[in-house]
Amino acid sequence: MLITYEETVKMINEGKVLHIAADDSLLSKLPRGKWIGGTTPYFISEEGGVQTGDRLFVTEIDYASDVRIANYGKYNIFQIVEECYDNGLTLLIMPYGSDTAIRYSKEAPEVEELLMHPVAGWISGFDLEKGGEAKVYDGTTGEAFTNRAVVMYIELPEGKNAAVNMINIFTDNKSDPVIKFHDKELEVRTCKVDGVEMNFQEYIEKNGIDTRMPLVADYNGAYINTSIKGVENGVVSLYAPVFRNIEYRFAVYTDDYVGKFRESIAEAGTRYPVFSCNCILNYLYGELSGKDILPYTGPVTFGEVAYQLLNQTLVYIEILG
């Protein structure tokens, strides 16, 4: 829920376990307590998409049997696999552009055991018009980080399991050409299209591809997006890396973003998310400002984590059982 600074302070002082997303000017003056936070001024509230530097999006973690908070850098980020609760949920926030987020985005898909422990989270950001620095906060110490991840390990009571899932409005057309890349690239020059090596920028331009549409890869029926950041001087930069041996296609074009969201939400059935976050590109391209997509409220982010880094996706967590 989107609440005032005073209401947030009250919840912290009452000892509540909280996940907080807000503008840095608010996060930086919060008292210490059992919370983690990340910077963003964009949110999807109950009333719809909103940009504000005056309120905080606060999610209470009231379903945990125990909680631990930690922070990690580039070299030890994958300790999360060893340090998590056996039956729990790992909530992760990393600053946009940080070495830690970049390493996580490149290595996570290959980390042993990662899929055995529910991990969800987001990439913190800033006001796109004003610019700024993405930060994360460890509320137990009040420390802010621009190059480290903060993690909340949430233990669940026996008989409960966490399920991390996503809503992705994009899909592919299996008759479109298959695009393959070299491994773990964030800046792409060449690719193979149906087995033929070519310059990726030339391929995009020649085929008049709308780069607001992401690349999609079919993971056993679940589509994982990789969004295009820019196309310039023979280089296509991406918001998440592409991987070797994965078949990509450009997503089928849609000009009814909000309609697609509503359709996908209906397809997902009745859900009771305890947390959700949605991509800044969905917010912008889908013109979600003022439009609600209930029951999925939460921060609007510079990347989403559902085990691995995702783009242009709504990620949510449910506690089942």
Add this chain to the structure above:
Amino acid sequence: MEADVQEKLEKILKGELKYTSSNLAFNMLITKQKKMIKADPGSKEACMKELESFLAKYPVVAKVDLANIAML
């Protein structure tokens, strides 16, 4: 795990049966294991064990998948 479900899981990994879960992690795991088996066919048993461990570790989440796979 029942032998019938185990047999169907093996077929899913070999690509002989098509199954999409409503559980993201399970879909990602199937994709990862299929890739591993393609690269090293000898890893099939280890991959099967990992799938079984996943389903055993999260019984609440796995209940739906096990029921759906049994009906394939």
